[in-house]
Amino acid sequence: MxxxxxxxxxxxxxxxxxxxxxxxxxxxxxxxxxxxxxxELLAELGELGLLGRLFAPDGRPASAxxxxxxxxxxxYSCTEAETALALQGLGAGPLxxxxxxxxxxxxxxxxxxxxxxxAFALSEPGAGxxxxxxxxxxxxxxTGERWRLTGTKTWISNAPFADVYTVFARTTEGAGxxxxxxxxxxxxxxxxxxxxxxxxxxxxxxTLTFEDVPVSREDLLGExxxxxxxxxxxxxxxxxxVGAFATGMAQAALDASVEHAGKRAAFGGTLRDLQAVSHQxxxxxxxxxxxxxxxxxxxxxxxxxxxxxxxxxxxxxxxxTETAQQAVDTAVQIHGASALQRxxxxxxxxxxxxxxxxxxxxxxxxxxxxAKELYR
Numbered sequence: 001m002x003x004x005x006x007x008x009x010x011x012x013x014x015x016x017x018x019x020x021x022x023x024x025x026x027x028x029x030x031x032x033x034x035x036x037x038x039x040e041l042l043a044e045l046g047e048l049g050l051l052g053r054l055f056a057p058d059g060r061p062a063s064a065x066x067x068x069x070x071x072x073x074x075x076y077s078c079t080e081a082e083t084a085l086a087l088q089g090l091g092a093g094p095l096x097x098x099x100x101x102x103x104x105x106x107x108x109x110x111x112x113x114x115x116x117x118x119a120f121a122l123s124e125p126g127a128g129x130x131x132x133x134x135x136x137x138x139x140x141x142x143t144g145e146r147w148r149l150t151g152t153k154t155w156i157s158n159a160p161f162a163d164v165y166t167v168f169a170r171t172t173e174g175a176g177x178x179x180x181x182x183x184x185x186x187x188x189x190x191x192x193x194x195x196x197x198x199x200x201x202x203x204x205x206x207t208l209t210f211e212d213v214p215v216s217r218e219d220l221l222g223e224x225x226x227x228x229x230x231x232x233x234x235x236x237x238x239x240x241x242v243g244a245f246a247t248g249m250a251q252a253a254l255d256a257s258v259e260h261a262g263k264r265a266a267f268g269g270t271l272r273d274l275q276a277v278s279h280q281x282x283x284x285x286x287x288x289x290x291x292x293x294x295x296x297x298x299x300x301x302x303x304x305x306x307x308x309x310x311x312x313x314x315x316x317x318x319x320x321t322e323t324a325q326q327a328v329d330t331a332v333q334i335h336g337a338s339a340l341q342r343x344x345x346x347x348x349x350x351x352x353x354x355x356x357x358x359x360x361x362x363x364x365x366x367x368x369x370x371a372k373e374l375y376r
């Protein structure tokens with residue numbers, strides 16, 4: 001696929017997704033509660049087969065480009081549906097990449113049907129952007145077959161409501177990123193508790209506390225001490241699609257602004273007649289298109305298995321999330337006070353757009369990744 005264009009069938013699919021999200025998913029999202037898992041929405045995503053697009057038939061992650069088109073299209077019409085889908089993919093991504101046949105059989109079908117809620121538990125109070133510094137301990141029982149998890153995870157999306165967590169824990173002290181293992185931990189394990197956090201973003205986020213939570217080799221994802229690689233491969237897949245999420249929000253904000261500027265009376269004409277407004281719209285449209293193309297290029301490179309995925313993914317996420325922040329802020333400024341009223345599209349987008357510049361690697365981390373690749 002050329003990196004600068006979509007095929008006609010892909011464009012048609014995106015249009016269908018936007019309409020589907022507006023007609024069938026948005027009403028379910030609006031009936032949900034901020035800060036809680038919307039299981040009805042998840043079930044509908046499963047019924048429509050959209051969650052099934054997250055993974056290929058053999059259980060491995062599906063096309064990165066398809067994931068980007070899916071997330072951008074849903075985000076344009078219903079950010080709640082997009083986020084619910086993305087969190088399922090992120091939570092189960094390590095399972096798809098490194099899980100055993102038994103683990104996949106137990107959980108992937110439930111996740112893609114929307115019956116089981118998945119979560120990706122990496123961040124900790126002292127290890128956010130510096131994920132290799134995580135301190136949650138996996139204490140061995142001496143046989144190498146069982147461990148006890150002790151510590152805290154925080155800012156975990158879908159916590160504490162998820163049914164299964166991908167948990168990254170330290171199995172070898174002093175080894176940095178080479179001493180981390182990934183475990184699949186079902187909710188309800190003895191010693192696992194959690195609490196919800198009230199955040200600016202409307203999707204559920206919480207803290208998890210582990211007090212001697214038992215796990216075994218049957219719960220291990222991949223190899224002992226190989227968990228950090230599992231986490232990074234998952235993030236490399238999802239980082240371009242975070243950019244797609246951001247691009248969808250940015251496009252929604254731009255379209256709302258173009259419509260508003262064309263009908264809002266001001267100074268004897270409309271807002272669009274003011275060069276100060278029209279130039280802002282032109283600049284925003286240009287940045288969004290550049291971000292979109294970079295996202296598509298990164299996703300296509302991932303699907304081709306090219307070697308520079310980390311750099312491309314970082315560039316895509318960085319440009320798209322920073323662009324979306326600018327686009328939504330500009331749209332709020334053009335709309336004026338009405339955009340700050342609770343329930344307005346832009347008020348909603350303003351709360352949604354801030355978090356992607358932080359999660360799955362803050363913008364500063366993306367710049368560091370890009371710089372490291374330049375000096376390699």
